Amino acid sequence: xxxxxxxxxxxxxxxxxxxxxxxxxxxxxxxxxxxxxxxxxxxxxxxxxxxxxxxxxxxxxxxxxxxxxxxxxxxxxxxxxxxxxxxxxxxxxxxxxxxxxxxxxxxxxxxxxxxxxxxxxxxxxxxxxxxxxxxxxxxxxxxxxxxxxxxxxxxxxxxxxxxxxxxxxxxxxxxxxxxxxxxxxxxxxxxxxxxxxxxxxxxxxxxxxxxxxxxxxxxxxxxxxxxxxxxxxxxxxxxxxxxxxxxxxxxxxxxxxxxxxxxxxxxxxxxxxxxxxxxxxxxxxxxxxxxxxxxxxxxxxxxxxxxxxxxxxxxxxxxxxxxxxxxxxxxxxxxxxxxxxxxxxxxxxxxxxxxxxxxxxxxxxxxxxx
Ligand code: GTP
Ligand code: MG
Numbered sequence: 001x002x003x004x005x006x007x008x009x010x011x012x013x014x015x016x017x018x019x020x021x022x023x024x025x026x027x028x029x030x031x032x033x034x035x036x037x038x039x040x041x042x043x044x045x046x047x048x049x050x051x052x053x054x055x056x057x058x059x060x061x062x063x064x065x066x067x068x069x070x071x072x073x074x075x076x077x078x079x080x081x082x083x084x085x086x087x088x089x090x091x092x093x094x095x096x097x098x099x100x101x102x103x104x105x106x107x108x109x110x111x112x113x114x115x116x117x118x119x120x121x122x123x124x125x126x127x128x129x130x131x132x133x134x135x136x137x138x139x140x141x142x143x144x145x146x147x148x149x150x151x152x153x154x155x156x157x158x159x160x161x162x163x164x165x166x167x168x169x170x171x172x173x174x175x176x177x178x179x180x181x182x183x184x185x186x187x188x189x190x191x192x193x194x195x196x197x198x199x200x201x202x203x204x205x206x207x208x209x210x211x212x213x214x215x216x217x218x219x220x221x222x223x224x225x226x227x228x229x230x231x232x233x234x235x236x237x238x239x240x241x242x243x244x245x246x247x248x249x250x251x252x253x254x255x256x257x258x259x260x261x262x263x264x265x266x267x268x269x270x271x272x273x274x275x276x277x278x279x280x281x282x283x284x285x286x287x288x289x290x291x292x293x294x295x296x297x298x299x300x301x302x303x304x305x306x307x308x309x310x311x312x313x314x315x316x317x318x319x320x321x322x323x324x325x326x327x328x329x330x331x332x333x334x335x336x337x338x339x340x341x342x343x344x345x346x347x348x349x350x351x352x353x354x355x356x357x358x359x360x361x362x363x364x365x366x367x368x369x370x
Contacts, residue, residue: 002040006032009043013050061345064287064331064338066256067277079249080121080129080312081242082151082274085186086172087158092188095225096158100132101301103231118261118272119314120301122235130238131274131312133260151258151274153247154238155183161195161222165203173207182245184219184237185211191224249311255280255332259288259324260314267297269320273309273330280309280332285339286317287331288324290346292339295319 004012010020017034024032027049038046070076085093101120119133133152155176159169176183187200201213201220210216219237223230255278262271271288273280280286284295296319298306309315324330333339 003037004040004043005034006036006038007034009038009046010034013047013052015050061341061348062338063345063349064333064342066329066331067250067253070250073248074246076248077251079247079310080131081153081238081245081247082131082133082312083154083156083238084133084152085156085158086175087188088160088163088166088168088172091158091160091163091166091169092225093158096156096186096188096223096231097132097134099225099228099231119274121312121314124235124239128239129312130235130242131314133274133314150179150181151260151276152179152181153245154241155181156234156238157183157185158188159185159200159204160189161187161197161200162189162192164196164200165207170207173209182218182241183209184221184234184241185209186221186223186234188223188225190222191227191229197222247312249277251279251310253278254334255284255286255309255330257330259326259328259330261326262320262323264323268318269323270316270318271320271324272314272316274314275309275311275330277311278332279311280315280317282307285333285336287333287339287342289328290343290350291320291322291324292333292343293317293320293324294336 006020006024007017010017013020015023021032021034024046027046029036085097087093100122103122119131121129121131123129155172157169157172157176159165173183185204187197189195190197201211204211204218204220205214209218211218211220213220219241221230221234221237223234225231255275257273257275257277257280260272260274262269264270271293273286273288280295280298282295282298286293286295295317297317298309299316299318300306301314301316306313306315331342333342
């Protein structure tokens with residue numbers, strides 16, 4: 001149980017101490033001084049006399065919650081766009097990603113071994129940066145979407161110039177529309193003789209993609225993942241679209257993000273986290289699902305140890321007590337106690353949920369037997 005001193009309770013109720021002491025005596029308390037201690041329950045009864053509806057905090061477990069959305073996002077610092085590449089089988093998604101990834105690893109000074117952590121950042125001139133997600137595990141994405149998280153700001157729809165719009169192109173379009181994520185079309189394999197760029201454009205228009213050539217606002221960029229042709233144009237298109245989207249996030253306050261993937265590696269339990277708000281630092285406590293970490297090490301995809309991960313940064317985090325799941329939301333906790341507390345709360349909740357569904361199941365089975 002919690003305790004409170006009379007003087008603190010008086011403060012909390014906004015009553016002057018000498019008045020409060022007199023009133024407490026009127027209520028039947030004896031030998032009361034400002035240093036007297038009350039149990040939470042007694043204090044709650046007293047508070048009720050003053051018209052409060054108190055809830056007793058008996059050291060109960062509390063969950064961590066994301067911060068409310070910012071009041072005025074337009075005053076926040078800009079953050080890098082997060083981009084996902086989608087498209088039909090064999091149209092060149094991996095080739096494009098690999099090309100971008102190589103340029104990102106080559107650009108990183110220490111240039112360690114590429115780790116393939118499910119996301120990477122490309123640094124461009126003028127301090128600009130683009131974060132690319134690997135075509136992500138379907139389950140993780142679905143789980144994030146179900147919780148209202150659009151991890152991606154922009155979808156690059158890859159269409160091979162020699163094959164044009166195909167079923168999975170249309171599928172990807174549906175996904176992007178459902179998530180209300182704007183697209184840029186990368187018409188790939190333009191180095192090939194069989195490339196039919198005009199056919200691709202008219203097929204896109206037929207499928208309701210309002211491309212610029214037809215008076216719409218969807219950019220199309222001609223690229224080749226093989227020769228690297230047009231890749232700079234693609235990066236520029238992404239930057240100009242993200243300027244329109246005006247992507248911003250808080251760099252301070254409790255950090256928030258998402259687990260993109262997780263696995264046990266030789267270096268220990270590792271999870272790739274995409275930071276969305278706030279900045280993660282070594283030593284911080286974070287909670288994901290029903291597990292927590294004290295961040296021991298943060299690595300970039302190039303294997304470089306990072307001290308800080310601001311919004312839009314993907315990092316591999318070590319220091320987990322258990323392995324979190326891809327698709328889990330990551331929330332920073334102010335300290336270890338709060339992190340553990342949140343986890344206890346969540347575990348209790350899911351145990352209770354399991355107990356209820358077990359009871360329901362038993363009830364169903366009982367009825368079936370009857
Ligand atoms: P899935 O992951 O199977 O859906 O395929 P993907 O979209 O990742 O395609 P991937 O990058 O594996 O490329 C498929 C084939 O097309 C490979 O043989 C690539 O070498 C080839 N390819 C990709 N991009 C280009 C390009 O720009 N030009 C040419 N000529 N070939 C390309
Ligand atoms: Mg691929």
